Amino acid sequence: MTGTAPVAAPVPDPERPLRLTVIGAGAVGGVLTALADRAGHEVSVTARGEQLTALQARGLHLSGSWGDHLAHPRASANLTEAPDLAVLTVKAQDARSALAANAHHLDGVPLVVLQNGLGGAEAAAAQLPTTPVIGALALFAASFVAPGEVAVTTPATTYLGPVAGTAPEVFDDVLATLGTFLDVQSTPNFAGAQWTKLIVNQVNALPAITGLSVQQTIADPLLRRILTASMREAVTIARASGVHFEPVYGLDDPVLTAFAAASPTTAEALPQSIATRMGPVPNPGSTLQSLLRHHLTEIDHLNGAIVTTAHTLGLNAPLNATLTALVHQAEHTGAFLTPAQIASAVGLSA
């Protein structure tokens, strides 16, 4: 894959385990916690609600594509000491308050911000000016099965990119450390990689509106047509704002340029290739998972980011705007829609 460089992982030193903390150990953070613990690192987490109670009482159980492991990380509502390395894995809308609550222990500590959407890592760097920040984009899929239980439904690479102001040697150290338990690659243009991931995350909205998995959504002819159209709209807006798509998950600038130029029917091959990569284990996606836990979603940072970008250019992204509104409707009503209802809402004939 061009523009990315695999890194040889160092062997963890049993004499001095690395003290890694995961801020917001939900689905993705839970997976990182269990993998890091299995690799011999000393892991602590912050969590809240039922998840915090379960972690303190029973520990954290990982299952799925990366095997089974039971970890007993130190769990608290907020950090109680400064770690060697921190990873922030809360949803975008919780990032600012989670960082504010832990800022005192993050001074000078390398912080990986693993978050979908645009600008999360950059916002963290602006909020914590004395903390070196590294951006991360996970392509593996993680499910929050129950408090204390997480599962990997699709194994895949996590892409890391430096944020302006972070020293190259700090970035290299973090890449090597995460490489001791995770499949990681560096990406030089992190903003371009965030955009490519945002195109992949077009798969999130329709499952949240229908209650279906990503794979079921893409298998449905009507939903696949809507998804293809929303992805094409997103690529068009990105290109209008001068984005260069970095290689992520088999997508890159030439692939997405050809996707936007293809006939709508030919273009459907792209979401189908994403479903194939995701494999057979149903993946609800992180947005539907928020809804199923009766939480607000990240949708304003996903399809909503396409709408915002369009507006800054004096353009519109009507399909992404409607999908954003339909996810908000599902947040408020708790009811799912059928493919035909969605087609009617977005003005497509069934």
Ligand SMILES: NC(=O)C1=CN([C@@H]2O[C@H](COP(=O)(O)OP(=O)(O)OC[C@H]3O[C@@H](n4cnc5c(N)ncnc54)[C@H](OP(=O)(O)O)[C@@H]3O)[C@@H](O)[C@H]2O)C=CC1
């Ligand atoms: N799940 C996936 O497959 C993937 C997710 N991502 C991205 O990774 C990020 C994390 O997603 P995901 O793991 O699914 O989200 P989750 O909601 O499962 O995990 C986030 C956790 O952080 C907790 N939390 C929020 N604020 C705080 C706080 N201040 N202190 C302590 N804990 C807190 C949440 O608690 P509560 O439940 O109470 O809100 C929740 O348990 C998102 O940006 C997502 O888009 C990227 C790739 C794949």
Ligand SMILES: CC(C)(CO)C(=O)C(=O)O
């Ligand atoms: C890659 C994918 C689609 C995995 O589910 C994801 O990023 C998400 O669910 O938010």
